[in-house]
Amino acid sequence: MLREALNLWKEKMSGHIDARDTERATLLSWPDKPRIQVDGDPIPYEQDKLIFAEYLQDRKVEAYFEIGQYMEGEEAKGSVTGVLANGVEYESGTPYEQVPRASLQGMIVIPSPLKAGDRLIVSRLTGQRYYVHGKDVRMDGG
Template sequence: MLRKAVDLWKEKITGHIDAKDTERATLLSWPDNSSIKVDGETAPYESDKLVIAEYLQDRKVEAYFQIGQYMEGEEAKGTVTGVLANGVEYESGAPYEKVPRSSLQGTIVIPSPLKVGDRLIVSRLTGQRYYVHGKEVSEHGG
């Protein structure tokens, strides 16, 4: 029975990130073939041994916008209405008084905040892997 409990405990903690086990590292290369050098370790960890938080990676959002124009006296005014892929709507607030003139569809890329040389906060995972939480913030905010 004790053996069963220990096995169940091991199963639950597999891949668990222990917040007390955070370490510091330096980003050696990014984004292709990313690697880090963990403080106190002799060899760098390559991309196959890293799990990078999603918010640290380039993010792409599909978007569709309609651009309309209306006249206010002699002055042409415009409005923009759009829908992002995740359902969030954007509205400029001005009402349409004419049919939309054109539409744009594309991808908005939110670039990664990481760059080579950044100091990172990382946690050790099972299998000699590291989870990259984010950038270390110095006392000067950088």
């Protein structure tokens, strides 16, 4: 019974990433053909041996904006997706009527925070692969 429990525990923990198992590495190239050099390892690891956290990669977000105009007293104001003029809702007590003017649809690209030369926090996975958690930030802010 103890053996079964140990086997179940090993099975459950096989893919677990523990902060105590992290290592440091340097990003040698990015974003084309990423390579890392793990501290203490003689050869760099190529793209096929690396898994990067999703938030470290370029992300594309589909966006839809609706642009409107309304009047506050005699003054024309504008809004984008329901947020009024820089996020401030005007509370003059005067009712306003929002008139849709235009809409825009497109893609917003959030660039990766990584660049060649960055220090990284990585974890070794099975098959000599590495999971890249993020940038290593030193106490001095570097």
